[in-house]
Amino acid sequence: MPGEKADVVMFGPKPIIEEELSKASGLHLHRVWAAPDHEALVASIAPAVRAIAAAGGHGRIDGAMMSQFPKLEIVASFGVGYDHIDAKWAGEHGIIVTNTPDVLNEEVADTALGLLLCTVRHLPQAEKYLRAGKWPAHGDYQLTPSLRDRTVGIIGMGRIGKAIARRLDAMKVPVVYHTRRPVADVAYRHYPNVVDMARDVDVIIVITPGGAGTKNLVNADVLKALGPEGILINVARGSVVDEAALIKALKDKTILSAGLDVFANEPKVPQELIDMDNVVLLPHVGSASHATRRAMDELVANNIISWFSGKGPITPVPETPVKK
Ligand code: NDP
Numbered sequence: 001m002p003g004e005k006a007d008v009v010m011f012g013p014k015p016i017i018e019e020e021l022s023k024a025s026g027l028h029l030h031r032v033w034a035a036p037d038h039e040a041l042v043a044s045i046a047p048a049v050r051a052i053a054a055a056g057g058h059g060r061i062d063g064a065m066m067s068q069f070p071k072l073e074i075v076a077s078f079g080v081g082y083d084h085i086d087a088k089w090a091g092e093h094g095i096i097v098t099n100t101p102d103v104l105n106e107e108v109a110d111t112a113l114g115l116l117l118c119t120v121r122h123l124p125q126a127e128k129y130l131r132a133g134k135w136p137a138h139g140d141y142q143l144t145p146s147l148r149d150r151t152v153g154i155i156g157m158g159r160i161g162k163a164i165a166r167r168l169d170a171m172k173v174p175v176v177y178h179t180r181r182p183v184a185d186v187a188y189r190h191y192p193n194v195v196d197m198a199r200d201v202d203v204i205i206v207i208t209p210g211g212a213g214t215k216n217l218v219n220a221d222v223l224k225a226l227g228p229e230g231i232l233i234n235v236a237r238g239s240v241v242d243e244a245a246l247i248k249a250l251k252d253k254t255i256l257s258a259g260l261d262v263f264a265n266e267p268k269v270p271q272e273l274i275d276m277d278n279v280v281l282l283p284h285v286g287s288a289s290h291a292t293r294r295a296m297d298e299l300v301a302n303n304i305i306s307w308f309s310g311k312g313p314i315t316p317v318p319e320t321p322v323k324k
Contacts, residue, residue, distance in 0.1 A: 006308045007048040009069075012057020014078070016294055020301030021053060026308055033057055042068070051304050054078060054085070055297070063089040074313060076303040078296055079287075080104060080159075081237060083211035087319035097320045098303040098313045102159055103295040104287040109163035111261060111286045112205055112235045119231055119259030119280045120147050120203075145229070145256065147173060153201035155194060155217065156208035156236065157183045164205060176201060179208075194218075198225035203233065210237025218242065223249040230255040235286050238264035247272050250279065261286050 005028040008021055012033050021029045035041035049069040054061055055078035063086055066072055074096040077085055087097045118124050122144045129141045152168055154161050157177040165175045165188060175188045178197045182190040191197035194217065198204060204226060208214045218241040226232065232255060234241050243264040249255045257278040263269050266284055273279055287293065303313050316322050
């Protein structure tokens, strides 16, 4: 009987999410990308759609996008960051937004540490040197900067920031941090002002949410305060760092180097960065292992399944709280 099952829409393929949603009784999954006419499919299902599994292919999910679906109850988003969704609008219109926190903390922290070590110790550049046959031809690779005697300032001390700090503790690297509010359960020194912290540290690791609240938080002033031996690692969102100011700071040697997993206009990366040898660049791979991506996929599907089985969402974002 039509209307008996809850209609769920996906805009791009994600096999594990599709599989989980398809085998759940009570759900009817619509695959927009597989339809010959995407717009025609969306128009025909829009009046019935009650859930979006937002895992790619949909662009920005703002009020105009969500309004197409008058019966929309839940947007289950893939990833912990949800700056591509207008969660405030959703909250004001009674729509739940969920994300995938915690299941990716350790993976992203591993990536941050890998990127830090690669950037400080030139590991990708040294490997390129070997592969190019330069070792026998030109002798040992040049000496590099070191993580010894450096203090790391983390911008963002949430779930992932804490996992990064734990790894640095084990490596005996001192940690301080900047957030808007001090974190109760950590002993690291808190800086209410990011420029003050930049002045006191040798490395900054950025791991905050993206969006308007953090746009260009790392600007020319922060980079100047970080100084000529300073290293910037960004595993948060490209928008958190003023990319033009960063390129200028790297060119002018205002800072020493940078390691970036995220960019302002992904997947486009400025050619100026690609041409620099004092940067390490990754294609947004923070959480990108088989195991972690599976856990994220399952959490997207399980939020929808839990919602329609009456148990509430598993991981709603703070803008769309659910009364238990
Ligand atoms: P949490 O919400 O647990 O932590 C966010 C931290 O950022 C908090 O300490 C918060 O403190 C701080 N913060 C937020 N706004 C500001 C601000 N304006 N100025 C200073 N600090 C701020 O998030 P997670 O640790 O789970 O994730 C963090 C982010 O990491 C995600 O939102 C995403 O953007 C990014 N990420 C990147 C990945 C990648 O592949 N590269 C993968 C996963 C996540 P306070 O509110 O007190 O300021």
